[in-house]
Amino acid sequence: MGSSAGKYNIKAVSTMLGIQPGTLRAWERRYQMIAPVRNESGHRLYSEEHLKVLRWLISKVDQGFTISQAVSLLENSGHFREQADSTKKDKLNEIGEELLDALMEFNSSKAHELINYAFNLFTIDKTVIDLLGPILIKVGDLWEEGSITTAHEHFATSFLRSRIEGLSSSFPHSSFLPRAIAVCGPGERHELGLLMYTMFLRRKGFEVVFLGTSLAENDLEVVLDKIEPKFLFLSCTLEENRKATLDLMEILNRNYPNLHVGIGGIAIDSMPVEQRKNHQENIVGISRTEWEKWLKKRIDSF
Structure with missing residues (x-):
């Protein structure tokens, strides 16, 4: 997991990219376009993948786009959206297999670590829809065919639900959109x-x-x-x-x-x-x- 793990603190990123730490924190909080991991002291750590995304966004802002427009372009164009190549797909599958194994072993600390790692590599949408979603389906299939116990199914779904709920409730809503x-x-x-x-x-x-x-x-x-x-x-x-x-x-x-x-x-x-x-x-x-x-x-x- 080392090559794409977070290694730059917010001060270093601020210096390298020429962006104020407060601005960077505001972007993350409002748009959730990256999810830096945190070290034992609770400080943000950014990976090379995060820097690529931030550089792209800053370049769009410099061209006259608002940050919200830049984030929308990022999501809709697929730019940096995990670059859909075989290496990324293999990595997503690898994490998925390890995560399923951890859940079947009732190992919540390992499962949290793997999900955090996925957020470090992929966008939030990609992680939830293409990683956690298929695992939920797989757990249900395993339970229906009798390959796992009810305890396994309850633990896995409860764990994944907790992660998805915690993330979902953190997004700000727009007063311009209907309820x-x-x-x-x-x-x-x-x-x-x-x-x-x-x-x-x-x-x-x-x-x-x-x-x-x-x-x-x-x-x-x-x-x-x-x-x-x-x-x-x-x-x-x-x-x-x-x-x-x-x-x-x-x-x-x-x-x-x-x-x-x-x-x-x-x-x-x-x-x-x-x-x-x-x-x-x-x-x-x-x-x-x-x-x-x-x-x-x-x-x-x-």
Whole structure:
């Protein structure tokens, strides 16, 4: 792990890049574009990868872009976004295998170390969506096939949820973006996929009320009337709950004509082609690209 580990303190980075430490800390806090590790004393340590990202951002600011515009360019263009080469993919897979092993051994300190290392190499979105997400799916598959115990499944999902929740709640929201609600569909208890989608929304600047697992009948309407959001996202992972989720979506579409209802999850993505066509306007998709496209189309309509 040494080659890309943090080795420059904030004073050194400030000197090398010509940026004030206070400005750098503000960028990190507001935009979360890098995640420097901290040493035993709690001081930030930056890697060569972090310096490359910061140099690129500073060059854009020098060209006249605002820092928010530069960060948006960074995310949308894919520049420095892990450079999607075989070496990076191999490293991500390697970390994923080690992390899964650590979770199966109930080794939380090792798991924390590996996730921190991943944040040191990759963007926050990449780490959560392409590393933690597949591990969550793998843990669920192992449990369903009887390869691991309920204790393993509970420990792993609880650990990963804690990391994702802690990160998700730290993002500032924009007063210019509409409010949203994220909740599991009727009968649904699996909320980690929804939590990851919530992190994606919060990362975009949305204020999201995360309600988690399925609510009692009529409780959702109470929340909608109180909050008056513009978006509601329903998650469905089990096929047995799909019809109830679709029925709820149809009711919400009728009763709240100004509300954009998005649906997602394994059970939604596995629908037959004809059924998907009937609900295409509400399906948010499974990839970040699809999520971005679905949101943009509806935000532009405001």
